Amino acid sequence: MINFQQVSKTYSGGHRALEKVSFHIEPGELAFLTGHSGAGKSTLLKLISLMERPSAGNVFINGTDLNKVNARQIPYARRDIGIIFQNHRLLERHTIFDNVALPLIIEGTHHKQIAKRVHGALDKVGLLDKVKCHPSTLSGGEQQRVGIARAIVNSPPLLLADEPTGNLDPELSMEILKLFEDFNKHGTTVLIATHDLGLVSRMKYRSLTLKEGRMSQDPLAESLL
Amino acid sequence: MSLLFKGRQNANERVKKSSLASGYYFIVNIFRQGVHSLGEMWRTPLASMMTIAVLGLSLTLPATLYLVVKNVQQVSSGFEQASEISLFVKDSMNPQQTQTLVKRLALYPEVESVSFISKQDALSEFESVSGFGQALQYLDSNPLPDVVLVTPTPRHRMPNAAQTLLAKLEAEREVDFGKLDIAWLERLNALLSLLKDSVITIALLLLTSVTLIIGNTIRLSIMDKKEEIQVMKLVGATNAFIHAPFLWTGVWYGVIGGLFSFICVSLMMWWLGSAVSSVADVYQTRFDLIGLSFSELGFLILLATLLGFVGSYLSVNRYIKEIEPDKV
Numbered sequence: 001m002i003n004f005q006q007v008s009k010t011y012s013g014g015h016r017a018l019e020k021v022s023f024h025i026e027p028g029e030l031a032f033l034t035g036h037s038g039a040g041k042s043t044l045l046k047l048i049s050l051m052e053r054p055s056a057g058n059v060f061i062n063g064t065d066l067n068k069v070n071a072r073q074i075p076y077a078r079r080d081i082g083i084i085f086q087n088h089r090l091l092e093r094h095t096i097f098d099n100v101a102l103p104l105i106i107e108g109t110h111h112k113q114i115a116k117r118v119h120g121a122l123d124k125v126g127l128l129d130k131v132k133c134h135p136s137t138l139s140g141g142e143q144q145r146v147g148i149a150r151a152i153v154n155s156p157p158l159l160l161a162d163e164p165t166g167n168l169d170p171e172l173s174m175e176i177l178k179l180f181e182d183f184n185k186h187g188t189t190v191l192i193a194t195h196d197l198g199l200v201s202r203m204k205y206r207s208l209t210l211k212e213g214r215m216s217q218d219p220l221a222e223s224l225l
Numbered sequence: 226m227s228l229l230f231k232g233r234q235n236a237n238e239r240v241k242k243s244s245l246a247s248g249y250y251f252i253v254n255i256f257r258q259g260v261h262s263l264g265e266m267w268r269t270p271l272a273s274m275m276t277i278a279v280l281g282l283s284l285t286l287p288a289t290l291y292l293v294v295k296n297v298q299q300v301s302s303g304f305e306q307a308s309e310i311s312l313f314v315k316d317s318m319n320p321q322q323t324q325t326l327v328k329r330l331a332l333y334p335e336v337e338s339v340s341f342i343s344k345q346d347a348l349s350e351f352e353s354v355s356g357f358g359q360a361l362q363y364l365d366s367n368p369l370p371d372v373v374l375v376t377p378t379p380r381h382r383m384p385n386a387a388q389t390l391l392a393k394l395e396a397e398r399e400v401d402f403g404k405l406d407i408a409w410l411e412r413l414n415a416l417l418s419l420l421k422d423s424v425i426t427i428a429l430l431l432l433t434s435v436t437l438i439i440g441n442t443i444r445l446s447i448m449d450k451k452e453e454i455q456v457m458k459l460v461g462a463t464n465a466f467i468h469a470p471f472l473w474t475g476v477w478y479g480v481i482g483g484l485f486s487f488i489c490v491s492l493m494m495w496w497l498g499s500a501v502s503s504v505a506d507v508y509q510t511r512f513d514l515i516g517l518s519f520s521e522l523g524f525l526i527l528l529a530t531l532l533g534f535v536g537s538y539l540s541v542n543r544y545i546k547e548i549e550p551d552k553v
Contacts, residue, residue, distance in 0.1 A: 046551075049459070051459075051549070051550055051551060052551075061229045062229050062230055064228070064229050069228065073228055075458070075461045075462055075463045075464075076227070076228040076461065076463075077228045077229055077461075078458075078459065078460065078461035079227070079228075079460075079461035080227055080228065080229040080230050080233065081229075083459055083460075089452075089455075089456050089459070090456075091452075091453050091456060093453075102456070102457065102460055103460045103461060106457065106460060106461055106462045106463075106466055107461070108250070108254065110250075150460070157229075157230050157233060158229075
């Protein structure tokens with residue numbers, strides 16, 4: 001599903017964020033991406049979501065080389081990837097309904113379908129009663145769940161999460177992870193970047209570790225090489 | 226339409242639609258966005274009103290100047306005729322010969338009427354009118370020539386025809402030279418074309434500024450919605466989707482600004498109307514101001530709309546490109 005081959009990323013300032021990173025995540029897998037702040041986790045996710053381009057190497061998603069996706073195609077590629085951010089990135093001026101509906105409106109979905117799917121997504125994250133609220137009236141955990149609902153509303157095959165539990169207490173974090181587990185059980189490939197090692201160790205999933213831009217601990221990748 | 230996952234359909238495609246229906250939805254969607262951005266403007270009434278007022282007033286000035294030209298043209302078209310040709314008779318002619326000339330001129334098919342002013346009549350009239358009566362008595366002889374005033378038929382009053390007639394009349398043996406009194410008309414026409422040119426210049430300047438004002442307003446609104454644009458790009462919005470509401474806002478500014486300027490112009494015409502008629506009364510004529518016609522109103526609104534679109538297009542094209550979601 002996600003295949004990195006000898007990927008390096010050097011920023012224009014000369015900072016080497018990633019160096020010859022190779023790994024492969026199978027379809028239907030749930031994996032963690034760990035490492036200290038600045039280890040390159042965010043850069044790695046940006047390469048997948050086409051916010052950055054690799055300086056060298058290739059990133060494949062479902063067999064498609066992202067280097068061959070041009071600027072005009074980027075929006076269509078992003079519609080296949082649900083992205084969850086640490087700071088939710090909700091639109092403050094819009095209701096929860098509008099926020100979750102955004103990906104569907106962008107795709108030009110019929111409004112009856114939109115209502116059905118938005119309610120479905122909000123039901124999954126347990127926020128059906130907050131449809132008409134504005135993001136600022138919700139708690140941090142609730143806002144994060146709205147962000148998750150927005151990411152899954154168009155049922156993308158691939159889900160990326162950047163520090164989804166960063167601002168939450170352990171109990172809420174666990175709840176969020178349970179949601180990801182649930183989506184994964186329905187066939188979605190999930191990649192979660194986090195520095196919360198305690199959380200990772202409590203769950204029996206594969207964990208990729210980045211250290212100063214290098215993939216330091218990935219048994220599967222090592223066996224492949 | 227999935228790029229990375231070939232077999233994947235989005236929610237929209239699961240419902241089968243004919244191409245005709247999707248074309249219909251495309252059009253409906255464009256207008257829905259239009260109504261939506263009008264609603265957005267309604268939500269910040271003060272800011273929108275201020276922009277619209279600036280645009281409206283900027284459009285009012287060229288529209289008013291245009292009306293001034295139009296009205297002056299209407300006035301001058303009434304004078305667009307040379308009603309008289311003055312022929313000065315050679316000094317060597319005796320009264321007999323002059324009388325024959327007058328009779329001959331009256332027979333011209335181009336001439337409606339002829340009147341004769343003898344040099345004696347002219348002198349006495351000059352004495353009584355000019356106030357030089359005393360001084361004139363010191364003259365040895367009458368310096369004034371005999372004058373024949375020729376009024377051409379209506380067909381020959383137009384400047385060009387009158388000019389031809391003048392040449393023909395000047396060819397008469399007894400005539401020293403003739404004078405067609407159209408110099409002032411030429412001056413008026415020259416002034417009018419100067420006025421027209423300055424209206425065009427001022428209009429061009431103001432229309433440019435309208436475009437820039439709309440462009441800048443849209444730029445500010447893009448900056449204000451930076452976060453929103455980033456999020457939209459992250460969840461897969463195409464540039465066209467992000468551009469649409471801003472382009473619509475520009476168009477609405479144009480449309481409403483155009484209407485506003487029409488109201489301003491109409492109010493001004495109404496206000497000036499009474500002043501103009503009192504001036505006309507003094508000159509014992511009747512004069513009605515002409516306002517904007519229906520087609521001119523249409524043109525004004527269309528032009529304003531076009532400027533709104535161009536202004537917002539320039540900003541949208543320039544600034545939305547720069548907003549990329551670089552922070553996850």
